[in-house]
Amino acid sequence: MQVVGLVIGGLYGLGILAMVMVGLVALGAQGPEAIGTVIVLAGSALFLGWLIIPVVASGLDMTLDPARFTTYSIPMKSLLAGLALSSFIGVPGAVTLLATVGTAAAWWQHPLSALVAVLCGALAALTCIVASRAITAASASLASSRKFKDFSGMVLLVPLILLGPIITGVTAGIQDLQEYLPSLANTLSWTPLGAVWAVPAEVAAGHWVLAGAKLVIALAAVAALTLIWKICLAKALVTPAYAGSSRRSAGHMGFFKLFAATPTGAVAARSMTYWFRDPRYGTGLIMAPLLPLVFVFAGSQAAGTGSLGITLGLGGVLAAFLIVWSISSDISYDNTAFALHLAAGVSGTADRSGRALAAGTLGLLLGVLYAVVGAGIGGSWALLPATLGLTIGVVGSALGLASVFSSRFTMNAPLPGDSPMKSRPGNNFPAMLVQLAGFAGVGVLIVPELVLTIIALATHQPLFGWISLAVGVVLGGALLLAGIRMGAGQYNRRAPELLLAVSADR
Amino acid sequence: MSDRAAPGQRPPALAIRGLAKRFGSKVAVNSIFLDVPAGSFYGLVGPNGAGKTTSLSMATGLLRPDAGQVWVHGVDVWGSPLEAKRLMGLLPDGVRLFDRLTGEQLVTYAGLLRGMDKDTVADRVKDLLATLDLAKDAGTLVVDYSAGMTKKIALASALIHAPRLLVLDEPFESVDPVSAANIKDILNSYVESGGTVIVSSHVMDLVQRMCDHVAVIAGGNVLAAGTVDEVRGGLSLEDKFVELVGGRNQTAGLQWLRTS
Numbered sequence A: 001m002q003v004v005g006l007v008i009g010g011l012y013g014l015g016i017l018a019m020v021m022v023g024l025v026a027l028g029a030q031g032p033e034a035i036g037t038v039i040v041l042a043g044s045a046l047f048l049g050w051l052i053i054p055v056v057a058s059g060l061d062m063t064l065d066p067a068r069f070t071t072y073s074i075p076m077k078s079l080l081a082g083l084a085l086s087s088f089i090g091v092p093g094a095v096t097l098l099a100t101v102g103t104a105a106a107w108w109q110h111p112l113s114a115l116v117a118v119l120c121g122a123l124a125a126l127t128c129i130v131a132s133r134a135i136t137a138a139s140a141s142l143a144s145s146r147k148f149k150d151f152s153g154m155v156l157l158v159p160l161i162l163l164g165p166i167i168t169g170v171t172a173g174i175q176d177l178q179e180y181l182p183s184l185a186n187t188l189s190w191t192p193l194g195a196v197w198a199v200p201a202e203v204a205a206g207h208w209v210l211a212g213a214k215l216v217i218a219l220a221a222v223a224a225l226t227l228i229w230k231i232c233l234a235k236a237l238v239t240p241a242y243a244g245s246s247r248r249s250a251g252h253m254g255f256f257k258l259f260a261a262t263p264t265g266a267v268a269a270r271s272m273t274y275w276f277r278d279p280r281y282g283t284g285l286i287m288a289p290l291l292p293l294v295f296v297f298a299g300s301q302a303a304g305t306g307s308l309g310i311t312l313g314l315g316g317v318l319a320a321f322l323i324v325w326s327i328s329s330d331i332s333y334d335n336t337a338f339a340l341h342l343a344a345g346v347s348g349t350a351d352r353s354g355r356a357l358a359a360g361t362l363g364l365l366l367g368v369l370y371a372v373v374g375a376g377i378g379g380s381w382a383l384l385p386a387t388l389g390l391t392i393g394v395v396g397s398a399l400g401l402a403s404v405f406s407s408r409f410t411m412n413a414p415l416p417g418d419s420p421m422k423s424r425p426g427n428n429f430p431a432m433l434v435q436l437a438g439f440a441g442v443g444v445l446i447v448p449e450l451v452l453t454i455i456a457l458a459t460h461q462p463l464f465g466w467i468s469l470a471v472g473v474v475l476g477g478a479l480l481l482a483g484i485r486m487g488a489g490q491y492n493r494r495a496p497e498l499l500l501a502v503s504a505d506r
Numbered sequence B: 001m002s003d004r005a006a007p008g009q010r011p012p013a014l015a016i017r018g019l020a021k022r023f024g025s026k027v028a029v030n031s032i033f034l035d036v037p038a039g040s041f042y043g044l045v046g047p048n049g050a051g052k053t054t055s056l057s058m059a060t061g062l063l064r065p066d067a068g069q070v071w072v073h074g075v076d077v078w079g080s081p082l083e084a085k086r087l088m089g090l091l092p093d094g095v096r097l098f099d100r101l102t103g104e105q106l107v108t109y110a111g112l113l114r115g116m117d118k119d120t121v122a123d124r125v126k127d128l129l130a131t132l133d134l135a136k137d138a139g140t141l142v143v144d145y146s147a148g149m150t151k152k153i154a155l156a157s158a159l160i161h162a163p164r165l166l167v168l169d170e171p172f173e174s175v176d177p178v179s180a181a182n183i184k185d186i187l188n189s190y191v192e193s194g195g196t197v198i199v200s201s202h203v204m205d206l207v208q209r210m211c212d213h214v215a216v217i218a219g220g221n222v223l224a225a226g227t228v229d230e231v232r233g234g235l236s237l238e239d240k241f242v243e244l245v246g247g248r249n250q251t252a253g254l255q256w257l258r259t260s
Helices: A002-027 A032-056 A076-089 A091-107 A111-138 A146-155 A157-161 A163-177 A181-188 A195-205 A208-238 A263-277 A279-303 A308-343 A348-378 A381-406 A429-445 A447-459 A462-503 B052-059 B081-087 B103-113 B118-131 B147-159 B177-192 B204-210 B228-232 B237-245
Strands: B014-023 B026-036 B041-045 B067-072 B088-091 B165-169 B196-201 B213-218 B221-227
Touching: A002 A032, A002 A091, A032 A091, A032 A111, A032 A181, A032 A195, A076 A091, A076 A111, A076 A208, A091 A111, A091 A195, A111 A195, A111 A208, A146 A279, A163 A279, A195 A208, A263 A279, A263 A308, A263 A348, A263 B103, A279 A308, A279 A348, A308 A348, A308 A381, A308 A429, A308 A462, A308 B103, A348 A381, A348 A462, A381 A429, A381 A447, A381 A462, A429 A447, A447 A462, B014 B052, B026 B052, B026 B067, B026 B213, B026 B221, B041 B052, B041 B177, B041 B204, B052 B067, B052 B165, B052 B196, B081 B088, B088 B147, B103 B118, B103 B147, B118 B147, B147 B165, B147 B177, B177 B196, B177 B204, B196 B204, B204 B228, B204 B237, B213 B228, B213 B237, B221 B228, B221 B237, B228 B237
Parallel strands: B041 B196, B041 B213, B088 B165, B165 B196
Antiparallel strands: B014 B026, B014 B067, B213 B221
């Protein structure tokens, strides 16, 4: 599988490289000032990327993590040179090197600048690598702490979800900025971020002194980064991996204080704690509330702000569904910690209803919040019962079906402590089918509420909304109880088999 | 063949009859029979991969056996699991804990799951954490605990409901000597008060000093079982174990690994 990943990554890299080269050659038709501006800006962005990505993505690839070298006695010089060279072997490093050296292509009208650009490109690629290595080494002890890993893994997802709005915003911003860009590039060219990229442009313009000065800045930057890298690496090599956090004494019972002191209440309190403390659940809790906002954004692009309230309410239904449906893989997320439930002889009813209680509370709160806020913004209070009915119906039906599913199927979930982004091999076709069947099942179960809500929204007749609310409460509640009952029976029969299934996966 | 009959009037703490499990083509446990008398401190020894953990998992209701039956104080573990599990406290080896809970929350969780009332749980959690020297780390997440502390918090979770039979899989692994001595004291007084302890270990010396009964398991079979003195028959338990299990290398060892 790794070879396949490498091939796909390589093809992707080649594609980007081809696009960059075509762009550079096309850029070469412009005057030297325009070429310089574009390359300085793009190059500065590339530096920033190499500085930022290794830190936030540190949980993803730690192959050359400095901490791994602590036990070997490798001379510092060999280690620095080896680590720097090895970075060029990977797809990002190789593509960066080719692209930076390839900036020469943009200077096809100015042969001397092209020659300078080849040398400066190599220097720039080296700077990228050294900068990213320096920052990895500097953050090594930070990045190996559990809290940092938990946090960065979750935060990384936020920009991904909001990619649409961000891109639109940035494009709009750039159009305003267009006059401002040349002066920005000029400023950047005097900083370590942009200096190296500006040298060929200065050569093309015949400003030899300026070219020399900027080259000095660039060389000084590499030297300084290498020194920082060396110091941080030396420190990281003699510092063992992050060892524990400060001690805390008793008395912090958290959610265990809020829920009843019964088996069901304990399971609910434990699940609730995990929703807030385990990044695998936490990412869901961060992503779900953002979804309605993405919907609203997409909706306002397409249809203006008139339907804002309704979109928000319906987005809230989806968010609530995503949260409550996640308990369908709850036992897979427990992994072998589930043995405690089995050893303690927890009844199926307590296990099922405790998990449903925690997820249901969160999902319902979120759904109702968005429905109410949506009605408030859209001024459509009369239609609030319609959205509420659908929300309650979806939460109840999905919880019921998920309770049955999670006592029947296990899947390859990320292991406890792993990055929530880490995909696990072996989530095969049957597992996908199970998930799809689940979605379809919930879709069928909520047909009555859905139809009533749609009629209410389409005809603006609040009566149908009230019927939808009544049906949602009754049908959702009944399906929830039936699901817990069925799931509990299944759990009582199959609990050892569930434990065996998740034990295979550690 | 009296030991093959179902347990009689005064049932043993744990009675295993013909327990068997295979994984694919590999026989992990090959139809074992074992009686653990009530009030005994029972050692289960065997080389790595002998089937100790598999046997204990089946005996405690975590892993469904292919064949055979288990009784805990006369209660059929696979017939009435909820009743049987009330009598047992279990420290499994190689399973995760709910480690995003604090130590205090985890032990409380174990107590509440067993349906105990809130005040009893709170009192016992306090006692257990103090006795196991974890009071200062009670509010730390279990995921940040050291290996030894993790073992101790798992032991606390197994003790919270005052079971009549304690099944401990490798309880002393990576536990520091002081804590190990504390744990031994707790277990000894527990046995004196009439409780039964089963420990699995591959530290023979520890089993010989601590236990009054022992069973040797290898290759999924019980090779010997009885009181420690019966089984070792004059030899040290370690020598007897090597004799029973075999597998010592008879070559001269690593010739180059000599400093003179």
